[in-house]
Amino acid sequence: MNWDWDKLREKQEQYEQKRSGGGAGVPRPPQMDEVLNRFKNFRFPGGILLIVVLFFLFFGSSIFFTVDIDEVGIIQRFGKYSRISQPGLNFKLPAGVEKVTKVKIKRVYKEEFGFETVKGYNNARFSNDNADAGAALMLTGDLNVAVVPWIVQYRISDPYNYLFKVKDVRSILRDMAEATMRTVVGDRSINEVISKREEIAVAARKMLQDEMNQAETGIHIVTIEMKKTNVPEPVQPSFNEVNEAVQEKEQLIYKAREGYNKAIPAARGEAMRMVKDAEGFALDRVNRALGDAARFTSVFEEYVKAKDVTKKRLYLEAMSEVLPRLGGKFIIDSDQKNVLPLLNLDGATSAVPAIKALREGGVK
Structure with missing residues (x-):
């Protein structure tokens, strides 16, 4: 039996790929030992370059800083106040020399x-x-x-x-x-x-x-x-009672003031009216008395100048005022003691007082 070594090798590789998680057409992921070996073999381009990069990163971040719009930056140089930085991008000396403290001046x-x-x-x-x-x-x-x-x-x-x-x-x-x-x-x-x-x-x-x-x-x-x-809550009921009493007191005071404001002005008005009436009456009496006195003085002056004429004129003026008020008039002799028999005086009773007055005063 002849063995096909190429097919066996291909099957072996497929089996290993399945065990490692890969598949047909999928590359095998790198193993841990391979990654470690790569890091071990990696070398930095130069230690000096790394130091320079770190230097610029450190000092660049400590030299430049940003201040927000609602704050200002207080810069201290070796702990002593130096200046104030306004909002925006600002510059200061590196850390260790100058320090910035941000203060929000617009926040409430x-x-x-x-x-x-x-x-x-x-x-x-x-x-x-x-x-x-x-x-x-x-x-x-x-x-x-x-x-x-x-x-x-x-x-x-x-x-x-x-x-x-x-x-x-x-x-x-x-x-x-x-x-x-x-x-x-x-x-x-x-x-x-x-x-x-x-x-x-x-x-x-x-x-x-x-x-x-x-x-x-x-x-x-x-x-x-x-x-x-x-x-405080423990004294709240007592405080409410006191307030109610004070309000009731003020209400009574207001009512009393209302009655006072009604009665006192009315009494003052009545008193003023009576005073004005009395003053008017007094002024009238005084004016009348002055007028009477002036009239009497003028009459007396005329009497002194012509006594007989003035006396007759006064008598006639008095009779002109008195006689129209007497009603019926009976003229008799002053020496006559009895009334005439044929004279009927029953209808002239109103003339009796006038007759008596004429008898007592005499008519000439």
């Missing part, structure tokens, strides 16, 4: 007092009242305890002062913010603290900014936001 930071804002599910924000609760407890001007949570928002206005003038800016900010808020709240009553939060925030911001400027912290206070102010 915030510090929370009396609560802590955290993120929950679906980015929902809620406050944890147990965090830093002691900072929110304050004594008001009327010796009441209030819970005053607030937020301080600030940004860095002077990077040099921020980095080199104060060791721990955040710590001094929190301490001064708490001291400032206690000072402002301590000058107001509990009702003002609850109802005038915006006014308190403005006053606290101004005072805190003055303190930050004096300490040279390099911080600008953007705003102070007052959260819901209230009294």
